[in-house]
Amino acid sequence: MIITNIEQVPGKTILRELGLVQGSTVRGKHLGKDIGAFFKGLIGGEIKGYSELLVEGREEAIARMKKEAERLGADAIVNVRMTTSSITGGAAELMVYGTAVKFDL
Amino acid sequence: MTTTAEVIQEINRTLTRAPAWFHDVFGSGTIWDVVINNSLQVFGLGLAGWIVAFWFEQRHIKSMNRREIPLENITINNLKKTLNCEPQAATLLIGSVVVAHDYFRTLVIFFRKLVGGNIRHYERLVDRGRREALIRLKEEADLCGIEQVVNVRFTTTAISGRFLHAVEMVAYGTGIQGEDRQG
Numbered sequence: 001m002i003i004t005n006i007e008q009v010p011g012k013t014i015l016r017e018l019g020l021v022q023g024s025t026v027r028g029k030h031l032g033k034d035i036g037a038f039f040k041g042l043i044g045g046e047i048k049g050y051s052e053l054l055v056e057g058r059e060e061a062i063a064r065m066k067k068e069a070e071r072l073g074a075d076a077i078v079n080v081r082m083t084t085s086s087i088t089g090g091a092a093e094l095m096v097y098g099t100a101v102k103f104d105l
Numbered sequence: 106m107t108t109t110a111e112v113i114q115e116i117n118r119t120l121t122r123a124p125a126w127f128h129d130v131f132g133s134g135t136i137w138d139v140v141i142n143n144s145l146q147v148f149g150l151g152l153a154g155w156i157v158a159f160w161f162e163q164r165h166i167k168s169m170n171r172r173e174i175p176l177e178n179i180t181i182n183n184l185k186k187t188l189n190c191e192p193q194a195a196t197l198l199i200g201s202v203v204v205a206h207d208y209f210r211t212l213v214i215f216f217r218k219l220v221g222g223n224i225r226h227y228e229r230l231v232d233r234g235r236r237e238a239l240i241r242l243k244e245e246a247d248l249c250g251i252e253q254v255v256n257v258r259f260t261t262t263a264i265s266g267r268f269l270h271a272v273e274m275v276a277y278g279t280g281i282q283g284e285d286r287q288g
Binding site: 002003004005006007009010011034035037038040041042043044045046047050051054055058062080081082083084085086088089092 | 150151154157158161162165185186187191192193194195196197199201202203204205206207208210230237255256258260262263264265268269271273275277278279281283
């Protein structure tokens with residue numbers, strides 16, 4: 001599965017569009033990481049616990065999007081966009097969406 | 106008959122009641138009482154955090170300066186097509202980072218917001234975060250042997266933790282592998 005965020009796949013011709021595919025996940029960390037973040041807040045800077053949480057979440061969201069595209073029989077997903085929103089304290093929603101396409105008819 | 110306000114007060118008291126060892130060290134009262142009674146010490150802790158934060162910020166900037174040098178050959182743009190290159194393969198690349206302020210600066214910013222205008226502390230934080238996200242994107246590109254990243258986009262989101270408010274920066278784009286047209 002090729003994933004790009006431009007409107008074409010370089011070196012390939014897109015012949016069929018299969019429609020919008022998306023993957024989303026809401027993730028939270030356990031209380032220990034939040035307490036760690038609280039102490040990291042004394043000095044500021046990068047909050048590793050949360051960085052990790054969002055990277056994992058994004059991977060999960062992309063995996064779900066890929067699964068949906070595979071179900072449609074797609075070869076690639078183009079024009080992928082990402083959004084993150086904070087749902088509640090300690091949890092975030094990560095959403096990835098794009099258009100599933102096929103190289104043959 | 107207890108009123109709702111009393112119930113809420115009781116719950117609040119139960120939640121903020123300090124453990125026994127806490128009383129031995131700081132005297133009686135809830136955690137908030139102790140914080141208010143020792144406000145000078147709490148302020149001092151915040152100030153110490155601010156100084157350490159400043160040191161960490163300088164160290165981070167130095168590390169970014171160092172890491173940017175080997176990544177200079179990777180070209181980045183936000184066009185939707187590839188230039189000077191016969192593309193063969195494409196992959197999605199993501200770089201992300203979550204950054205936050207120390208509590209002392211949060212206090213400084215609180216007072217700054219009373220007057221309004223540019224909040225310099227935040228500007229520096231988001232600049233630093235975005236630069237770090239871009240470096241991570243480039244590092245991922247470097248790992249895959251990619252020299253051109255097109256259609257790079259940035260998003261910024263406020264993330265609220267249980268105790269801490271942070272900002273997430275994401276940079277993502279399509280890495281292009283291919284032959285150079287000029288030879």
